[in-house]
Amino acid sequence: MPERNILEVKDVSQRFSRSMRHALRYGVYDIFQQLIPSHGDRARKLRPGEFWALSDVGFTLKAGESLGILGNNGAGKSTLLKLIAGIYRPTVGHIRVRGRIGAIVELGSAFAPNLSGRENIRLQALLHGYSPGLLNRQMDDILDFADLGDFIDSPVQHYSTGMRARLGFAVAVHGNPDLLLVDEVLAVGDLSFQNKCLRLVENFRQNGGAVVYVGHNPFQMQASCQRGIMLDKGCIQFDGSIVSAIDLVLRGAESASPSDLKLYAKDQLPFQTNPDQNDAGDLPMFEVHHTAISYQLPSPGANHGSATIEFTLYAHRSQVRLNGLAAFFSQQGTHAIAVSISHAVVLSSGMQKLTMEVPSLPLLPGNYLVKLCLLDERNAFSLWNLGWSDKPLDFQVPGEACLHSNIVKSISSNILFTSHMYLTSSERSDEPTKK
16 A cells, blocks of 8 residues: 655745735735636736745655755745745645644744743644643643743743743644644754654654654754755755755855865863872773774664674773763764763673664764763763774765765754663683783
């Protein structure tokens, strides 16, 4: 049985006026035009003072698909999202959505500033088509996802932009929509909120929902989308894999403003070395003898690959609690594009073999470097590091490498991924084994 189309956009064009005077005059005229039979093809012609924000845009989106819409400012991305959400009516063409829409467009625009967060949840729920029963069932999940604590009963006018993002996203995704529209919301949240949203959107998609996402962070787009559409001056220039779409966007950005893409080396450690780490004697807590990294391709049906990092070390003490940190860099970049921090593992004395797994690592094809730290869980001080002042480990993500696989050029913040570290084997010994 073929998958059903959740969204159909057919030959859609949208025109706007450049001035308020023209907008008011044409607006009244267009209202009357809708009440009488249309003669000719007036809708396809520009009137004085007008421009096309979108021109002949068409695509379909099936259940279970995620689509990223990319392009420079003014390309028509947000206009297209508002047309799909029903905020605008297209000048030409039609848009059909099968099912309910959960839209997060123009963050916070529908919030009543004098009402509390809880009261705004009820207001937003009405706008998203919640039934009273659905809201009662989902209220606890909405409050838990937003995680605003006591601020939930404070007026929204005192909320930060990130807090408004939490509230708006929580209401939109818990209304059981068939199509989720997301416009730049993840750009304002903190790292933990961004990753919680990405996980929830991925679960939504796997359960048969469709997602249309607009943003400027190519790494987040690649992490959350399978397919990409590139808009330029209101027209679709590319419709295909998200990797190829990102490559086209970055290629255009670099050719347009190469001087804006300069990076500065940041070789300092993410955490300072603990000066008290040797307080039990001259010996360090442990010595790392060998490290290695391997990248695993996505399994059938999965979108993201994974990475495994192995440590062989000798612990001079027992009950040492460590967290692992791995920072992933493009081969040509100097800023981390992804960081993973593991849960703690407890060492016993003697030779240890540790494995750190990053189960989901959405990287573009290309060559990468990884810099490592082992951190004291008590105070997050670095007890050992590799790659920050010496040679890092390297690995390759197979596939057709993009011209701009070092996508770090275009992002201002990295993405945090949770990983797991566990003790593979332990051998008691009075002396460390030498390499």
